[in-house]
Amino acid sequence: MLFSHLLPDQVQDVLDALPTPVFFKDRHGVYKGCNRAFARLIGRRRREIVGLTVFDISPEEYAKSHFDADAALMRSGGEQRYEAQIKRCDGERRHVVFHKAALYDAQGELSGIVGTILDITERKALEVQLADMAERDALTCLFNRRAILAHLEALHRDRRQASQSLCLMMCDVDHFKRINDRHGHAKGDEVLRQVAHLLSGKLRDGDRVGRIGGEEFLIVLASADLEDARQVAERLRQQVADLSITCAEGARLEVTISIGVARSLHQDEDWADVIARADAGLYAAKRAGRDKVIVADAHMLPANHKDWHQA
Template identity: 60%
Template sequence: MFLSQLPPDVIQPVLEALPMPVFFKDRAGIYRGCNLAFTTLLGLCPADVVGKSVFDLSPPDLAQVYFEADEALMSAGQDQRYESQVQTPSGQRLDVIFYKSVLRDTEGQVSGLVGTILDITERKRMEQQLAEMATRDPLTGLMNRRAILSHLERLHADRRSQRQPLCLLMCDVDHFKSINDRHGHAVGDEVLTQVAQVLRQHLRDGDQVGRIGGEEFLVVLQSTEPEQLAQVGERLRQVVASHPLMSLDTTFSVTLSIGAARSLRADEDWASVVSRADQALYVAKRTGRDRVVMADSEPPRQLLHKDWHKQL
């Protein structure tokens, strides 16, 4: 027997006792009943719901999702669970899970469906925050080491398939230890945060930057032209050098040493490119700092002092 055929004084008190939204529809997808939690969610009254379809009550894009899910459920004659959204009277869209089951008449034929809605908006928000925490450096908000190296690995696979080079910059804040020693780690942290902001604000579309650790940043370039690699490195160096950093009423002017490298062969491993950029950075630090040094050739194997693969 279909729920709408039951006496209201039997079914409605049961529905109203449930805290989650509940609704039921006939085989044509027309609402035949619901509880207060459902009408409150949609900002409607029962008279606005009964006798209407999803296309009468919901935005077209969501209504189409509901309609197709209902048809698939009633055709299969089973249960259904899926994630979607509902729109509140204010226009806000909530993330929800629909649980639906078919209803059958006395002859066993599908005569409609009954469904409930679980609001998972807060859970989704927390999941997103956790995902951000897993990929973001907590101090600077940039990609953390694992995230930027994972991005680099994916981009390298794409570049290799297109037989295009990989371009990147290793950047290090000059004399950072002396800032910490003289002004304290709180000031040093603020300097790193502001340098990170400057780098992020002056990257081109598609370029990515992450904090590798300490005062070291890795910039992965979307473009692949060698002359652009040097130009981007020099532009970032100049921007940081000319940007005053403020912390605890103290103004700083810091500089960057930058090592730039691009893959030399289509089959060159991305970790080798990072290592050559790291070596070019070492040369920049050793020869006076505040400069960009290009890595023009592959260094001897004994100079590859970091196993970048193990950083993932």
């Protein structure tokens, strides 16, 4: 038998040398032993763990799930592997992988369980970071085209089920090509970043904004009230016009946006059609002299109507 030639203290020394947290429990869920790495992970001394149950060292909502998993393992035997969260005694939450096995005595009777813990908190944080990066526009840090359209589609689906409408805006930086041509692409990028920062910072809870491409932005509003949406659009238009951006000569660079606003007409209307009407409102604002907000009516569609599902 492994370690059978070692004294108990020597076995403990071997376990303490392991960097992986190890613990033992009897069939009643009482901790009978653990190594130094386990004690560090939990945030208690070993003597403060042995003789206790998971309910003594973890909040009840965590302890209950751990206890139920242990009970399932002792009923079925074999091994068990799963991801979970633990909460240290200092309140810090950690993402971990439990790997447990049932223990049996010389007569083949269940005596408890032994387990190891792999801390994957940093890996989980990296996964979240990578997922966030995949949804973000590299220049502006807003949602990218795919992410904002996915948000719109999900919201529209929920609104349909509740027989509710939604409102959105299409925004475009006026004369952006002229800014690039006169002041360079670096200054054009700065304009996009500042406009994006303003839009994201001035929206309300529940509103979302993404960069659709180039100098175009899509704002999906939490409110379904069209007059409320128009007022939000007017406020954003004015705040962009008040931006203080200087060019190389020190003069103030005038930046404005045009905005088209639309609301879904009925619960069966496709979200792509709502965007198309907001886009039509945007182009109407451009034709009306720019730096304007136009609320699209039911019949307003652009001549070059896009398929936003494929765009």
